[in-house]
Amino acid sequence: MARKTPEIPAASLADIAFMLLIFFLVTTTMDVDSGLERRLPQWVPPEQLDEDQQIKERNVFVVLVNRNNDLLVEGEYANLQDLRERAKHFMANPYNEESLPEKEPKQVPYFGEIMVSKGVISLRNDMDTKYGMYIAVQNELVAAINELRDELARRQFGKPYNELEKEQQDAVREIYPSRISEAEPRKR
Numbered sequence: 241m242a243r244k245t246p247e248i249p250a251a252s253l254a255d256i257a258f259m260l261l262i263f264f265l266v267t268t269t270m271d272v273d274s275g276l277e278r279r280l281p282q283w284v285p286p287e288q289l290d291e292d293q294q295i296k297e298r299n300v301f302v303v304l305v306n307r308n309n310d311l312l313v314e315g316e317y318a319n320l321q322d323l324r325e326r327a328k329h330f331m332a333n334p335y336n337e338e339s340l341p342e343k344e345p346k347q348v349p350y351f352g353e354i355m356v357s358k359g360v361i362s363l364r365n366d367m368d369t370k371y372g373m374y375i376a377v378q379n380e381l382v383a384a385i386n387e388l389r390d391e392l393a394r395r396q397f398g399k400p401y402n403e404l405e406k407e408q409q410d411a412v413r414e415i416y417p418s419r420i421s422e423a424e425p426r427k428r
Contacts (some may be wrong), residue, residue: 299341301330301361305377307368320376327384331359331416350396350411357416364423381420388416 303323304312311318313326333340341359348354361381365374386401389412393401397408404412 296342296358298339299358299360301327301341301359303327303361303363303377303381305363305365305369305373307366309370309373311373311377320380323377323380324384324387327361327381328388331357331361331384332388333357333359346414348411348414350408351415354415356414360419360421362421362423365425367425369425378420382418385416385418385420389413392416 302312302314306312311320311323313323318326330340333343336343336355341357343355343357345353346356348356363377363381365377390401392415393399393404393408393412396412397404401409401412
């Protein structure tokens with residue numbers, strides 16, 4: 241008489257596999273990609289720039305990050321925590337100081353004729369700069385512009401920038417455009 245081999249119940253194997261799958265999905269950490277959202281301007285050859293488009297030295301806020309992740313702002317060592325306030329002060333130039341960017345009168349909807357800064361923020365880093373430091377500097381510079389826009393929106397319209405209508409946001413952006421220029425990283 242042939243002996244029958246006992247069968248293993250397979251019905252619960254699918255449940256066990258499903259439970260293991262859930263366990264690994266819940267306990268596994270995933271790195272979130274960080275990046276920068278930028279709309280790049282159209283490239284213009286230098287010989288086609290007229291004199292009005294040439295940037296004067298006083299209108300440029302120079303930010304450098306070296307290979308040791310040291311931050312230099314306008315040629316001086318600085319802390320990352322101070323960068324946002326310094327960038328805001330530069331871009332706003334509230335007292336029209338000679339050492340800060342020039343201002344020009346501009347007709348802006350909702351504001352009428354208003355003095356607008358010609359300031360540009362120039363960022364340069366080394367090839368060996370850590371990505372985390374680069375992103376942190378970028379975040380501070382973008383946050384400076386965003387805070388200026390928000391403060392202006394609250395003064396003019398009584399609500400934050402992100403709650404404004406599109407036309408109002410466009411007007412605020414005309415006064416505080418995002419002018420962050422990134423130079424090619426230096427190689428050593």
